Amino acid sequence: MASYHFSAQIVKRSAGRSVVAMAAYRAGERLYDDKAGRWADFGNRRGVVHREILAPEGSAPWLTDRSTLWNAVEHGEKRRDAQLAREINIALPYELSHAQRVELLRAFVQEQFVGRGMVADVAVHEPVPEKGDNPRNHHAHILLTLRQATATGLRSVKTREWNSDRLMLDWRAAWAAHQNDALRRGGHRTSVDHRSLYAQRAEAQERGDLRTAARFDRAPEIHVGPSARLLASQGRSGRSRPVEVGPKRRREEGKAPTRRVRDYPRHDRGSRLDWLTNLLLGNNQLAKARVEKFERQSARLQRKLDYWERQARFHIDGAIQGRLFRWERVKAADLEKARRQKERDRQVQAAKRATQLREIIAELEKVLAAFRGGREAVLARSRQLEGWRRRLDRELDRARSAERGRTR
Template sequence: MSVKTIGRSDGRCATAACAYRSGARIEDQRTGKIFDYSGRGGVTREDCAIYAPPNAPAWVQDRSTLWNAVEAAEIRVNSTVAREFEIALPADLDDAGRRALVAQFANALVERHGIVVDASIHEPDAYAGKGQGNRNHHAHVLCSTRRIGEEGFGPKSRELDNQRSGEVMHWRGTFAAMCGDALEQAGHSLQAARWRAGYLLKAGQLEAALERGDTAFIAENEHRTPTKHYGPNVIQIERKGRTTDQGDKARVVEGLNAEVIDLAEARARIEAERQDEPERRGGLLAAAREASRDSNIRMLDTPSVPKVRPPEIVLREWRAENERQYVGVVAKAEKVDSYARRLLRGHERRQEAHRLQKPQAPAGMFASVKRGAYDVAAKAWEQTRAAIGKRIARLGEQIDRLALYMRRALPWEDNQSPGERLAERLAVLAKPELAAEAQAAKEKGMAEGTADAQRQAETRGIAERDGRLAAQQDLTLAEPSQAPLLDGRTINDRMAGKADAKGKPPQTEQERRVAEAREKIRASRDKERQDREQGKDRGRGR
């Protein structure tokens, strides 16, 4: 449930609010504007009804007349003209159950405060699947701010304006009890118990769930992060295909909550599987204890073995807790950053104003007389300028450091960002047992990874060795006609006794190349010897 006011200081009016919520056409007689929402979808018009005290005039049942009278009763330009209760309706109720619940709540408001109530039931928003708008049936209960009697509107109902009066909390608890009773009558006792405690804060809801033994609710909501409403402006921007910072932050929180729900479902599934398995150990221990009691033999109780959860579930919970803490760190850093920037802007304005107040050096006939006062003023001005500059530099450094807490580590960075490190420390402080389990799971994963790497290296070495041996065997066991020997002939040629025309074994290609090389070397040596001998003969003739 959310309680809001509609005031002229925000540029709003009761006639427009009523026309939009009831899907009607209303003309504002004060301004002459026409608000036509008769073609709007998502409004169950037959479920829109007006509730008033028994002594109220008959004209209050006409929607246009009623809200024009509400506007006419206020004369101030900043008046609060209406108040709205936006309530979520249980999804387990049918149409008749929802109508009865809204009527019960509206009549209770009328009876307690003597005001006029215009209630409209809306269907789930079309964009609810994308996280934009309400995901269930809900009602807009528009109330007048003044009490009504036989003569029309009278004094203001101020008890709802005072936040310390406890009226808003009273109506939260009352509506939660109404929802629980309606669900109980519809046969949904578990949901009824949850709705009765739904108006409490998270800690109160978990405590109530613990008292009634609702472990499923605790598992789904213990680690969930509270979400924030998008707001009408953000919803309109997102529907046009554009993204917003507020929408991105809300989607991060929704993703974390979805992971928490998945973990809770996985935990429930594992527990169900364990309960379905035959409890052999427990049965044997029970039989042994029964036998020991019969024979008056005292047995020592077997120490209970702590449950070891699967590492993937532990790591997922640890990542979800880290992400939750990181969102909180970023939110706090953004608040501090905004405050620091406001201070920085103020100091910059002060610096500019101080610059314009710089004392001027004396000139003229009495300059020497005024010199002393000028020196004192100039020194004070310089000290103030230095102090302002120092504060600006310090704020700039703080803003730069805060920027590191509001970003994640880049892909090429080896270490975590300061914000991620702080979130991890906070997660360790908040969940020390989970941190120990996560550390053990990481160490186990690293050990298994090292062992796997060693096994893979050994497997590769064995495969390479086997490959080399297989290649040698293939070369040795090849076809006899293709296996070369030392003399260059194949085994078949040697066994067949093949020879050339001179009776010598035929030369192979290798033998032929070797023979040609030897002939070339022999010919070059013979030519060099002949050249030396011819040179000697020419010397003797001279």
């Protein structure tokens, strides 16, 4: 089924980022970085299948030239801690064709970003099997200006309204709506949801859809990006450190303003690869426990169903059970009538219980199927992760062998 991914980050000069180099890497091009005085050459990069720049109607024509645009952004920001651009990363539905994915992306970017006055540099990437990419990992990178486009270029002040949390939530919801519309037009029954697993599970439980609720009963995974994979391939583990975040504020009277410190070491869970591995192991154990629990419940219910089905099929042979009725003044015909009525009532009740049990078992089987499918997905993801690790180990062995060869 289609998967949902939408993440955003601010490109910061304080983090050592160059927006020209980023644009070259994502577009798979060779661009000259005027500020750094060097070429950013990614012309041989594989997997880039579409690139374009979308600008508001009536804006300066040079805004659609990649090199000119991002070098102008670099020169326009004077501070060492300047924010240069916003990057949006989104997953594209693998069910659609390349042309349909580009059409979907262009419509979304035009409506949500360009329509608000931003310039959007769009690059579509497809998986490269030789690199071990997931064959469904079609995605797009969108670099956005932080200043509004005009007929003469970019405004001298940034548009702060684009930084609001409310707008980010709107973008996430809009991307889900655009994807679902495109999937529906393409004749696909699958859909995506931008909400958290917890919110989707709670809604499914509220409407009594236990099968759907079971699919969302797991811990969300984390993204292992190229930096984390590079560290792992080098046999290194990223070390967490406290980081200053947010604006400077005066905490106490008479003291210099300080920034808030986020204590990452206190929340460190090892490398992102290890963290993801532990998450998958936890999800697998949870799914396994749930499957075993529901299988035991299903077996108990099946035994009850067998009993009530036997009761529903049971018929007395017609002999008058005189020992059950010791009233001498009651006629044999009345006894027979009462006995038959009691038998019918019992059969009706047994049939009703059997019907109820069949419905419960059918619903339980759906939940079981969801948990089994979820566990299979987790196991498939674990196998993919194990493949990553094996490739990283091979790369690390080759690097160590080469290093030993140079030192001899």
